[in-house]
Amino acid sequence: MQFYLTAISLGLALSALGWGIFLTLKIFNIPDITTDGSFTLGAAITAVQLTNGTPWYLVLFCSMLGGGLAGMLTGVIHTRLKVNALLSGILVMTALYSVNLMVMGRSNIPLLQVNHLFIAFQPTGASYIDQAIILLAIMSIVGLCLIFMLKTDFGLAMRATGNSESMVNAMGVNTNRMKIIGLALANSLTAFSGSIVAQLQQFTDINMGIGIVIFGLGSVMIGETLMDVFKRQGIAWRIIGVVIGCLIFRLVIAFTLASGADPNLLKLITAGVVLLFVSIPRFKGKIAFR
Amino acid sequence: MIEILKLNKTFHLGSERQVIAVQNLDISFENGSFNLLIGSNGSGKSTLLNLIAGTILPDSGTISINGKPIQSIPSYKRSTSIARIFQDPTAGTAPDLSLLDNFRLASLRTQKKGLRIGVDAAFRKVVAAHVSILDMGLENRLNQPMGSFSGGQRQALTLLMATFDKLDVLLLDEPTAALDPKSAVRILELTQRIVAEKKIIAIMVTHELRQCIQVGTRIIQLSEGQIIRDVAGNTKTQLRLEELANWFA
Numbered sequence: 001m002q003f004y005l006t007a008i009s010l011g012l013a014l015s016a017l018g019w020g021i022f023l024t025l026k027i028f029n030i031p032d033i034t035t036d037g038s039f040t041l042g043a044a045i046t047a048v049q050l051t052n053g054t055p056w057y058l059v060l061f062c063s064m065l066g067g068g069l070a071g072m073l074t075g076v077i078h079t080r081l082k083v084n085a086l087l088s089g090i091l092v093m094t095a096l097y098s099v100n101l102m103v104m105g106r107s108n109i110p111l112l113q114v115n116h117l118f119i120a121f122q123p124t125g126a127s128y129i130d131q132a133i134i135l136l137a138i139m140s141i142v143g144l145c146l147i148f149m150l151k152t153d154f155g156l157a158m159r160a161t162g163n164s165e166s167m168v169n170a171m172g173v174n175t176n177r178m179k180i181i182g183l184a185l186a187n188s189l190t191a192f193s194g195s196i197v198a199q200l201q202q203f204t205d206i207n208m209g210i211g212i213v214i215f216g217l218g219s220v221m222i223g224e225t226l227m228d229v230f231k232r233q234g235i236a237w238r239i240i241g242v243v244i245g246c247l248i249f250r251l252v253i254a255f256t257l258a259s260g261a262d263p264n265l266l267k268l269i270t271a272g273v274v275l276l277f278v279s280i281p282r283f284k285g286k287i288a289f290r
Numbered sequence: 291m292i293e294i295l296k297l298n299k300t301f302h303l304g305s306e307r308q309v310i311a312v313q314n315l316d317i318s319f320e321n322g323s324f325n326l327l328i329g330s331n332g333s334g335k336s337t338l339l340n341l342i343a344g345t346i347l348p349d350s351g352t353i354s355i356n357g358k359p360i361q362s363i364p365s366y367k368r369s370t371s372i373a374r375i376f377q378d379p380t381a382g383t384a385p386d387l388s389l390l391d392n393f394r395l396a397s398l399r400t401q402k403k404g405l406r407i408g409v410d411a412a413f414r415k416v417v418a419a420h421v422s423i424l425d426m427g428l429e430n431r432l433n434q435p436m437g438s439f440s441g442g443q444r445q446a447l448t449l450l451m452a453t454f455d456k457l458d459v460l461l462l463d464e465p466t467a468a469l470d471p472k473s474a475v476r477i478l479e480l481t482q483r484i485v486a487e488k489k490i491i492a493i494m495v496t497h498e499l500r501q502c503i504q505v506g507t508r509i510i511q512l513s514e515g516q517i518i519r520d521v522a523g524n525t526k527t528q529l530r531l532e533e534l535a536n537w538f539a
Binding site: 148149152153154156157159160163164166167168170171172173174175233 | 343345364365366367369370373374376380381382383384385386387391392394395396398399400401403404405406407408409435
């Protein structure tokens, strides 16, 4: 029970990152890998502020702000300086490694003696159950806000931007501004995830974001594939799909580790799972449409 | 009314590939007119259309709509008075969004896209009524993604979307080039109807001389960025296809 719940909690904590990737990759059609840096940035800001006694809600807010600024920077480099989106993300991500080190002051900060989110709320007293409940509540709120936003007129313009830029431009939308807002929003969600994960695991490490973008990509792919299979095309379902993707991915990793697989193989397994889900639509397409 | 004065645009200025696309062009377009721009490839038709839309900016000269100069404002801001139809029927709509969502964006072309949910039952009714004039049965398929419709259907919907919000100018860049003859006729008739009903200016680039005979109130022929023929009124109405073909001899 504890085994499953721990994996589920981590999956829930990472679903905000999944939404961030979903926004850039699926809504804006921009491959953004600022993620690795902004995830750690959120965790770094969290570690420093919690250690200084800042209340957890302010910490979450500041983490999102930090991630938002990082995303905005990627957006400005991409749209104003006309640098390829992937490269813009790599540049900011690389720079963030140093920024994160500067913020943290050292490469690892434990958060055992601080008053974080999961200390503030302990409804049942059993920590792994409490964590799952708190995360479910928080992510439901964030997810509902995201669904609402994407259903508004502003959200429609956002979704159209990645879909048909010429059309949305002709509809009076400043697509460059829209992309900057989108990247900022996506990376603030990623940093939010970083902050939650740091509080959940009670430490921040400078390397905790390395390769995390692959987890996000994989979760989005799993979610989209599943929603496709079950014919759920609405935006709300797709947002829920990302959460399901994160949960499945975390559970697969947990099972793999529990089955006694060499932890050194973890990244290899991660890449394998992503490859599997990315290729499913191809196989399916061959069977269903031809 | 659109007034264009001394408009110039040169691409790749100073390099070997230098192309004078539009040269010292003076022209005006009246409200309620359906203008056809013809000319060989590279004559500057599409450039002129893009200059009016604002997707490219002129080197010099002025473009004004109803007395207001617009030549230096970005294209997305010009959309308050200008709508565009592209040659590619897929360019004017967002394929993954539903028909309804596409029309929601179209209804806000001149307005702010705020944080409120605008697609409601009342809006659905308005769109259904609007789409039903196409007589394609699309009013029952409002939730379907735009990408699932045929090219002809999408181009017709694009045209309706363009005129869903208020506008002064409709720019059409070979709107029927990718369509079958039946859909092409439907698009042209619809355009003609909209121009007459809404008293807007339509400017259409076309390579199909037959269309120039069928529709429109004025034909302008461009060559090397300048106007070489400009025919309207009775002369346009009486123009025969053979005569028009001779223009290109």
